[in-house]
Amino acid sequence: MSVDGWRSVLVLGGIRSGKSEFAESLVGDTGSVRYVATGSPAGPRGDDSDDPDWDARVAAHRERRPAAWPTEETGADPARLLEILSGGKEGETLLVDDLGGWVTGLIDPARQPADDVATIADLATAVRESNARLILVTSEVGLSLVPLTTVGRAYTDALGTTNRAAADAADAVALVVAGQVSWLKRPAEVAAAPAGEPAAPAAPVVPATSPEVLTPTPTPAASADGPAADGQPAWSGPTMSLPALATGLVIQQGMSLPMPDENSPTQAHDRVPTLDLGGAGFGKLQRVVEFAAATQGVANPRPWRSPRVVLIRGDHNGGASAGTLPGESRRRADQARAGEGPIARLAADAGATLQVVDAPACAAMEEREVLTLEEVESALRYGWRLAEEASDAGVDVLVLAACGSGSAAAAAAVLAATTGAEPAAVLGRVVVPGAEIDDDAWMIRCAAVRDAMHRVRRNARSAKQVLVDLGGGDIAVATGLILGATARRLPVLLDGPVGVAAALVTRDLAGQARHWCLLPDHGEDPAVKLGADVLGLTPMLDLRIGLGEGAAALAALPLLRSALTLAAALPVHPAMAPDDATLAAHDSLDEPEDPAELPLSAWQGHPDAVDDVPAQRPAEEAAEPAAPSALDSWFDNAETDKPARSA
Structure with a gap:
């Protein structure tokens, strides 16, 4: 298999569907690329007659692909394609566009009679056995009408048979419809991913079981955990459709995403005090039980x-990165991939998997837009896909972490744009190695944010525009991650300015997203404090840990899980349980008894108790009026104090 989990992929699509562009985007930074053109240079009719439309199509293909790609024409000899595939070398990429042109030559009357089925079988064998990385483009004819002509029927039959054989031989198959991609077949490594996801692979997931077993993960040239030198990075890969394509969902303002269950937190709140605890209860940790109850329903x-840590690295240029050592964020990311550093160690201790992803680098915010709108759209979809993949892998909680250079200044700018805060008030102090405070770097960052805010003062404050102007790639990926997690009902632990800034951006896209977020600690960061207040998130703890964004959440995760474990495992305290003899006698009756036949005391605190109190009482209890309680006295006094109302 190749580094992307497949060595061969078949791209199907109709006329002008975008299949060729999509296939070319799959190439990325894969070393040597050979473009194999199967169409006849003389045109589809095979003669030398003037055909301006065909000439224009050929010219468009030539202009779009890089000049460094050598091109081989096989239209004059269909057998040449089989030779090229069989002779492909390891490390080489062959892009064949398209199989329809090959079939045109195959059914040429001048080459008949020919055993077309056997030749197609030879093509499938060549695809399976080729040492090169293959990207095959073909036209989808299975959805079209049966042609009226004999030649047309022969062509569609032959191409349909070829498509089936190639799809069976290829590791992956994608269908492109109107520029939207849907995966019909995926290799075993990513078979769990939902249809319609982007083609670029997600960043490697490091199984963090313990620091000893965390080994460095190799970073292949075309992997999704970093931008390629000359090709497209994963975040900007072919992300032309969302994983939720089948539902018609797109990332846009005012999306309707699910809300947590509103009744379960109240039930959990009432249940926890009845548990067999030796003290006063869970304290503030009761909120995590109620949060989990709401998200699980x-x-x-x-x-x-099964927690997963998603560590996002996205660098910001210009004054935002003042006080940061060159290459520091890359070093931190590589350190985490190797199972080292605070994030990896804490993830290992918590039994969490660790996923390191690289977001697009951003321009200097004080000078111009940090990203294009297309880059922001791709980053949002990439984050969404990461959440989808986590959910499909059985992850039940996400921890959002970040380590980008200048990300704190970008988050402060987002807070200033979305909440109207003063940049200097939400920009934390700059701490350099040795735990020293660098005030000069802090002032440079403040000036950069101030100048950026002045530059965009007349721009719209929509979510995507804020990401284009100020937020950049790491916050965009984090925003997509939170939205995707919300769509999958997956809780997210926030920790640090990037996560909080992303949660603020989601308000304009889907207001439900913040209800799926939990803030374990604010870390004394002014941006986190303000953002949490705006979002209505109360920090669970006050640890003031400064080990990097995500570290506090990981440090708190075992404690939060301990509260959930106790709440799930402990029985009801005997004093709060119903009378066993009464319930046993009640359960032994042949016919169900009216709940009113049980004394009220037998139901108090029982987990099966209903909220409404039985309206009727046995005659024995009704004969003796109960002594008035303090609550009855309060109602009596309250009633007599009110003025009489007229009818």
């Missing part, structure tokens, strides 16, 4: 068993 939530 049950009164007794299960503990998180």
